[in-house]
Amino acid sequence: MGNIKYYTVVFFLLIFILVFAIHLNSTGKVVGSVNVTIYTLASLNFTIKSVDFGLGSVYRNSSSAVIDTTGNVVGGNWTPINNGFIVENIGNTNLSVFLKSGKNAVEFLGGTSPGYYYMFNNFEANSCTENATAMNSWFALNNSGLGDELCENMQYGQDEDSIRIDLRLIVPADAIRGEREDILTVTGTSS
Amino acid sequence: MRARGSYLFILLGILLILAWILIFINFNVLEEKEYAVKFEVGGTPGFDLNSSALTFGRLPAGSSSTRSVLIQNDYDTRVFVSLFSSKSVSKMLVISENDFFLEPQESKAISFFVYASPNASLGEYNGQVKIRISRYGGLMDGKH
Numbered sequence: 116m117g118n119i120k121y122y123t124v125v126f127f128l129l130i131f132i133l134v135f136a137i138h139l140n141s142t143g144k145v146v147g148s149v150n151v152t153i154y155t156l157a158s159l160n161f162t163i164k165s166v167d168f169g170l171g172s173v174y175r176n177s178s179s180a181v182i183d184t185t186g187n188v189v190g191g192n193w194t195p196i197n198n199g200f201i202v203e204n205i206g207n208t209n210l211s212v213f214l215k216s217g218k219n220a221v222e223f224l225g226g227t228s229p230g231y232y233y234m235f236n237n238f239e240a241n242s243c244t245e246n247a248t249a250m251n252s253w254f255a256l257n258n259s260g261l262g263d264e265l266c267e268n269m270q271y272g273q274d275e276d277s278i279r280i281d282l283r284l285i286v287p288a289d290a291i292r293g294e295r296e297d298i299l300t301v302t303g304t305s306s
Numbered sequence: 307m308r309a310r311g312s313y314l315f316i317l318l319g320i321l322l323i324l325a326w327i328l329i330f331i332n333f334n335v336l337e338e339k340e341y342a343v344k345f346e347v348g349g350t351p352g353f354d355l356n357s358s359a360l361t362f363g364r365l366p367a368g369s370s371s372t373r374s375v376l377i378q379n380d381y382d383t384r385v386f387v388s389l390f391s392s393k394s395v396s397k398m399l400v401i402s403e404n405d406f407f408l409e410p411q412e413s414k415a416i417s418f419f420v421y422a423s424p425n426a427s428l429g430e431y432n433g434q435v436k437i438r439i440s441r442y443g444g445l446m447d448g449k450h
Contacts, residue, residue: 129322145382145385145441147381149377149385149387150376153358154375158371159370160372200350200351201351202353206355206363207356303353304355305355
């Protein structure tokens with residue numbers, strides 16, 4: 116007799132759940148959907164350590180030294196390097212490319228009249244078909260917003276999808292001593 | 307006899323609770339969307355701006371990449387949004403915000419951040435991000 120009572124309780128509970136579920140289904144319906152848009156923008160961040168100028172100092176008789184990633188060292192004893200960085204478009208849409216630094220020249224190097232510049236060029240011919248910044252010229256790095264737009268139309272085709280970015284530092288004789296580091300951000304967008 | 311009845315009662319009670327949870331989960335989850343996640347560690351930096359997947363391109367070790375999505379609630383009610391990343395990418399993928407409510411017509415931009423540590427294994431990483439939309443969230447979204 117006791118068991119019958121249990122079954123009765125369970126039976127009525129199941130009926131209750133069923134009615135509740137039907138109620139939810141009929142009155143709790145929601146209409147619509149959630150839209151998800153993936154922005155066609157990506158930012159890649161590197162430390163300038165990846166472009167490593169190594170150890171060096173300004174000569175005593177010089178007020179500053181110029182070093183860059185195209186192999187120039189003037190007024191200092193750094194070892195020349197030739198390793199600007201290459202940015203590739205490995206996707207399947209054309210891109211606009213921006214370059215931004217984390218610091219300006221004073222924050223990065225300190226001292227009197229420091230300089231912190233970039234230059235960009237096609238690494239593979241015809242990679243950038245509409246440049247927003249002149250190629251093969253040095254410009255001060257921009258550390259606001261997305262930075263400077265380098266290329267408005269970077270191609271994605273085979274053998275025409277890479278640009279090279281070089282860096283130049285003007286290190287004053289009274290620059291901050293010790294290891295210096297900055298973060299460069301390259302942003303790609305497509306419409 | 308009484309003991310057997312008690313066991314039966316407990317068993318039925320458990321079944322009842324399970325049925326209750328299943329019914330709630332079923333009614334709670336409104337939709338799920340899944341997106342492929344792909345990035346490569348090593349070599350020169352590269353962009354891959356695919357608008358139907360979270361492709362981060364190629365990252366040299368020690369660098370990072372960020373992409374964002376906009377999630378808009380076009381339901382006529384408040385919804386709860388949860389994001390899950392698959393195991394293969396979850397260690398390197400950080401999601402800016404998770405487990406939040408969106409009011410009708412409200413939208414929120416969420417950033418996905420991939421960091422390739424200097425000692426990350428070189429190669430290609432593939433995974434998924436799942437976006438689950440539910441009514442109530444919390445215990446009732448079957449996540450916890």
